[in-house]
Amino acid sequence: MNNQEVADLLNKIANLMDIQGETFFKTRAYRMAAQQIEVLEEPIEQLVKEQRLQDIQGIGTAIAKKIEEYTTTGHLTFYNKLTKEIPESLLDLLNIQSLGPKKVGTLFHKLGITTISELRNACTQGKLRHLEGFGEITERNILRGITLKEKTSGRSLLHNAYADSTECITHLRKNPAVKKISIAGSLRRMKETIGDIDILVASNQPEKVMDHFTHYDHVERILLKGPTKTSVLLDDNIQVDLRVIEPKSYGAALQYFTGSKEHNVQLRSIAIKKGYKLNEYGLFNKNTNAYISGKHETDIYQLLDLQYIPPELRENAGEIELAQHQKIPKLVDLKDINGDLHVHSQYSDGNETITTLADAAHKQGYQYLGVTDHSQSLVIANGLPKDKIEKKLQEIQKINKKYDDFHILCGTECDIKTDGTLDYPKNILKKFDFVYIGIHTAFKQNEKEMTHRITKGLQHDYVDFLAHPTGRIIGRRNPFAIDFEQIITTAQERNIALEINAFPDRLDLSDKNIKLAKELKAQFVISTDSHNRSHLPFMQFGVATAQRGGCTKKDIINTQPLNQLKQTIGAKR
């Protein structure tokens, strides 16, 4: 029974109780307990064993007792009883836009609706409009909500949302009523997937800004429009929420709308303890309501006696305590990155020549580029046969003469075969400047086999980096079954850095895994896995993920300047 499973159960209880009509504060207690467990560093079962559950802020006798029963027996009597009254399938309905717990409760109690398909039928038959609090418009909105949920399955990849937001901001900036503008929400926190894009504008003429916004070319439909808040659906089905606020509240609003929600709840309770009230309009005196500050986001943190917290860390996962003790680290920055070490050329499955890739990397301001083509057995990716390696080395040597402030390194992304042996022998691996190893076949091995396979791979000489360590593809492929801590430990003992793969649907390691690996003193390399030059800028998303994992410059190998990097990888050869 892991921590996430316990947290999930508590969240489900909260949602079901909401539908049942329980008081807000009671269901919130379950959610807060769930949140605490999600960020817990040790296994919850350990706490149960040592009777320490109630040491956690937000867990009292009632919830502790439920956790104890659930972790020791695998089920919870209270939950079974609850789902007899309120069917579990109603939880799906809560994810439909314009439906919340109250309406779902009414639908269930008055019409006996328990599933999305039953709901759709009831809507098309016009059965909802007669219920109290419902009408024809609600009926239509629910139908739209169902369609939207099916079409988008919820969230977009970070890079898609980022590209949309950049374009939208460019459009908004053209209007002189826009004084200041920023992305906010989960996009500003650079989460790997984004529910909707939040944009914040400072202006004294909100109507003009809203009009300009709704006339943006890519707006498919206006979902709601008011003087301070407008939501639209773009033609690629991503939702954009725009908030307009007076300049004197811009900083407070930026803080507020960046979230996360859990981070803000903590911040507001700190504000109250210090005699303030904090909302999106500013920091106020709790008693007199007098405005104290709000123009700059940094001032809010300062007035709460907190070190400034970068958006990437605002998940209520310990960052507030760090800020109270002035211990927020200086995170790695995109400017710190001196080169990309995982790029594919036409020598395997890349689309472009080494020359083209090198020119693009040089223009991007890098000192070096590592060209890592797939190894021989990976036929589907046009893996490089042994007898072509010499040709590649010579070509790189020739191109390198062109540059005096840039250097191409010849690497490989060598396959770890199913038994843990590598796809090139030792004498071949030695020819490369550096070596990534990675899994590209037989993803479904069990935990024991896969962990053995990877740790055995890490034992070979001349290995520098472990590519996309968990193999997950966001929304499409789950991570391998592996004992991740054992892999981190082995990599660390062998002085091998773990990749933070920046390709948008990989982001592998994830922020959570980075955090875990960092605690075990792992080293990292951030690389893009580019297959053509348009992928090189993905570095930004790898760096953001590293930031979310709390990495500093010295945690990341490819922040080293060329000479130092040569020493690092050269020491193994």
Place this chain on the structure above:
DNA sequence: GCCGTTTTCGGCCCGACTGTTTTCAGTCG
């Protein structure tokens, strides 16, 4: 359901917009 340097009872974070209503509940972030 949780919590306490005022409290073991009475608070608990807050505001905008919509749709269904004639003054506000529900949803959303």
